[in-house]
Structure formats: structure tokens, C-alpha cells
Amino acid sequence: MRTAMAIAPDGARNAADLRDPASFDHVGRDAGATFAAGGVLADLADHDSRIVVGCADLTYVTRLATFGARHPDRFLYYGISERNMIGAAAGLATTGLIPYVCTFACFSAILGYENFRTDLAYPRLPVRVLGTHAGISMGFFGTSHHATEDIAALRAVANLTVLSPCDPVATEALLRGTVDHDGPIYFRVGRGRETAVYQTVDQLRLDRPTVLARGDDVLLVATGVMVQECLAAAEALRADGIGASVLDVHTLKPFPGEAVAELAAAHRAVVTVEEHTVEGGLGTMTVEALAAAGVATPVHKHGLRDEYALVGPPTHLYRYYGLSGDGIATVARRLLDRKSPTPLVADPLWTDQDRADVYARLGVPR
């Protein structure tokens, strides 16, 4: 068999002769990002011959090159053919292997959706698909490179597990803890610029969401990189004398509804925060869980509305959509201030005017 793309043992790539400090190539662009999967899987594969990794042209960007360099015989390369890669992974899994295939979330979950359903979930095969750069973290690359529908779409797929680590330690914990899981898994991963939330892997329990901050007033339910923003929001609220709890829902499917509802019952209000449409994602699952448990704590689903995101630098987009710490804190205050709120506060608490104010500071002239 011809081996896959040749990766230097140290993962190094060609370097051009750049003279200006502002210049950068793909190596420079990717520098500083932290993706745990390549190294974790390479370590696991040192002792587990079932593990194979497949990539589709984003090997260096996603740091799976680390695996390819250490285990070239178990690194499979598919070129820019994501659906074929997912199908091939299913075939590999039927022979007793545990394939991990990786590309951006928009090209795994969105482009490959039917392959998820038909090739992985229907036959319940132990394939793991990593979708990196989820949500709007690709920023100015635009809607084709955003994935703001993947949670809603994939929660509808039976047999599938959906995991959403917020940082590299959480990624490692979830990868290590699910090697022997009997079924397919989607890992929803950020763009590798996440600040650390967890210090050690044992701070994350697979069987329950993680309470990362405690306060009596509002519960901030978050997933993925919104966990960091919610922790920042909790700090801001504390300065105002408002107690906020932050819950990291690292496992979206199966959804830990009872744990979420139990915690919600102990607060005056709940804000769900997701880098995703509020139609069918974390917020929807939370509302359903509270209704099922008979918990009447008012909930607001914060995230993207039924819309595509603007183009812009990721940090500017987060501010524009109220998904930065300050924006989330504002939304929480407004929910707590609401007189006789309904169980689901559906009107946007981060308003068009809020967006316009951010735009006036950061946006280009209309």
C-alpha cells in the first residue's frame, strides 16, 4: 500500500525566505494554535493498535500531523473528499479499527451529514469525527466556513454521541474517556485559540456537566468556547453583586437534562449560551429538559438567531453577537430584571440596538 502524505518526523514544513515581520505563510498562520487531538491520539496509539487517523487536506492546520509523523502506517489520507473519508472510516471500523477522522466542522458535520447518519450512526460504528473551527470561529472566512447548525442537525441522529470540549484539556479528557465507546462520536472543537479552563483531565467527569463557578442568581449554561466567555461574564456579574453559576455542558448528546434541570431549579434565571443558532441547539435542549422536569425557572436562549453571521474577525463577531463576557453579562442582567418573565423569554435580550452599537465601534461604514 502506498503510505499517506509524507510528514516530516518533526512535522516541519517548507519555510520561505520572508523578510517582513508582518509576512506569514500557513505555518505562521497556524502557529500558536493548540489542538490536543493529534498528540493525544498519537500517545493512545502507542499502546492501542486499533487507532487510525484520517485527514482531508487540513492535516497541519488541525495538528493531526503530529499523529501522522509518529504513526505513518496508521495515518490515512483522503485528499479533499470528506464524504469519502467518513464512508471509508466506517469500512475501517467494520474490521475492528477505531478511526478518528478530522476536518473543519463545516466540512464534517455539515457537508458530511448524510454520511454521518447512514454510514456511522445507522450501523452504530465506532468512528470518531472531529470537527474543528466550529461555530463562527473562522470569522472572516465567512458562512461557508462557519458551523452554526451542527448541534441542531446532529442531535437528531440516533446512536450518535455529540461532545463539545471547551479547551485542550477537556478535549484530551473526552478523547481518552471514549476510546472504547460502542458507537460513533462527533467532537465539536474550536479553533485552537482557547484559554485553559481545566488544569487536569480528572476535573472533567464524563457522566455529568461540570460546574465551573457557583452563584445563587443566574445559571449560565455553556458549551465549547462559550464556557470561557461565561466565566468572564460571571466575573463581571459578581462585581455587580450578582451570583452566577457556570455549567460546562461538554456532552450535548445524550443531553444531561436532569442535571441541567436540577441546577436550574436552584437559580432565579437561566441563560444558555452557544456559538450556534438558538434554533435546535443547547438552548432548545435546555428548555426541553426544564419543561420535562417541571422546572419553571425562566430561560433565555442566547446565541445566533435564525441567521448567518457577518464577516469579521472572530473576537469582533463575538462582541457583535453579544457572545463575549460583557454581552453575556448584559443578557443575564436583563433577564433577571424582567418583571414576571415567561418560562421561555424568547425576545432577543441582546438587541439589534446592542449589535448596532458594537458595529458603530468596530464595523466598516455601511
Place this chain on the structure above:
Amino acid sequence: MTEVLAADRDVVSMLQDRSVEMRLANLRLVETAGSGHYGPCFSCMEIMVSLYYGLLRVRPDEPAWPDRDRFVLGKGHACSALYPILADLGFFPDARLETFTRLGSMLGDHPDMRKIPGIDFSSGSLGHGLSIGTGMADGVRLAGRDSRVVVLLGDGELNEGQVWEAAAYASHRGLSNLLAIVDANKVSVDGATADLLSFEPIDRRFAAFGWVAQRVDGHSHTALLAAYREFDDRRAAEPDGPPTVLVADTVAGKGIDFIEGMAEWHVGYLGGVDRERAIASIRRMFTNESQEDR
């Protein structure tokens, strides 16, 4: 005539008998459902029979035997041609055939690997099978197994772009243990593939993708067995060589003379006297061809 050729003649004769029996078994199966894929099942009956009685190494009492050859029915809608074969080989009792398509049956009109012993992959959505097969071919080789992987595709299925993603991968990778067979029955649901969206010359298109491509008469057991033998010779001689595709020229509904070649018989039902006519037509199969084979 040498002894080897005489033995081959006996094998071909046996396979022809099986092909007739399995067509008749398919008619019985379809009676339960009241609907059948006559066209696409009968076009590939010789292919399936020659594979299961003449090539594939499988263990009906141990369906998950790791060293088995794999078969992926890309054109999953032909599963009712396969079910009677699997039952005959002993993968499951004949009585199960009588449950075909009924509420809760393991036997739907597209196959489910989690329910049916002997089915290596679930199928029904066209364009996936060859990708699955490349994964299997890689997997068995990484495990050091000698298994063959055979994928059966329809010619209409070649419209799906994913087939060509998999075709590119398989040749680039050197998956000599992968055998694709295209059941080129020349029709899909809407009509003649040549009119709708032609992929001819199929063999040359695969060859351009780096495959060993060969056209065969898909209703000739002699031709199919010879092609399988050449495939085995090649993969033995060149383990990292190219994959093989057999473009099997076939006739939709082959054996039922009054529906042969008709796109209108992708799905249908033959009842009463038409069923009797179909049985009589099927029984006449090979009465001339078997002479030609000799």
C-alpha cells in the same frame, strides 16, 4: 478437454442451476412483500451467485469471521436477490425469508448489517459503497489479512460523485485486494442511463482513475469466474497494485423475457398468470447459453 476444464464446466453448470433457483426464490420472496426490485435484482443474479458459490470465503456459522472476504452491496436495492442466497448458505433459516418486509422483520428492502447475519454493510443510499469498501480493504490489510473486498455498484450509481472520490483513493493507495463490479444493466428508475446521464465508457473512466478495468458478460458464469481468477492472480503478483473493476454488461430483469431491459421494472409486482409466465421464462434460461459455455 483437460480435467480442469471439465471441472469448470461442472461448476458453471452448478452456478447456472443456482441462478435459476435463486430467481425463483426471489419471486417467492416478492410474494410476501407484494413488491419487488425485479429489474435490478435479476440483472446481477449471476454476479451474486458466482460470488457466493464461486469466490467468496465466508463462514455462515461464523458471519463475523475476521478472515472472511467482504461483500458490500452498494446497490442495496438488490438485496432481495441476496437474501435467498444467504439463507441457502445457512446464514439464517429459510423461514426468515417469509418475513421479508413485514413489520419488525430483519429483512427490509435495503439490507441492515446490524440485523442480518452475512450482511457486511448496511446500504441503500447510492454512492457510499465504494468508500466503505476502501475502508474495509485498508482495514484487512493493516491487520495482515488476505481478505478480498468486493463491492457491487449499479451503473446509475456512478452518477454519485462520491464513487469517484473513492475510485481515486483506491488506486492512489494501491488497494489490489479491492474488486468493484459494476452491474451495467443500462437503466435507472427514470429510464436508460445512456439517455439520462451517461457514464460510458465506464471501463475507460475507471482506467483513467488508475484501475484495472475489464468488461465482462455479467450473465456468463464462465466469464465472471475467469475474471475473478485474473483478479486473484494480479493481487498475488502485485500486492500494492491497482484495484480491479469489472464492468459487467447485463440486462435488467434478465430471465423474465417480457420485462427484460425495461426501466419500468425497477420496482413492480408480477401476480397470478404473469408470475407463472415469469417462472416459465426463468426455467428456460441457460438452455441455450449452457451449450455455448461448452
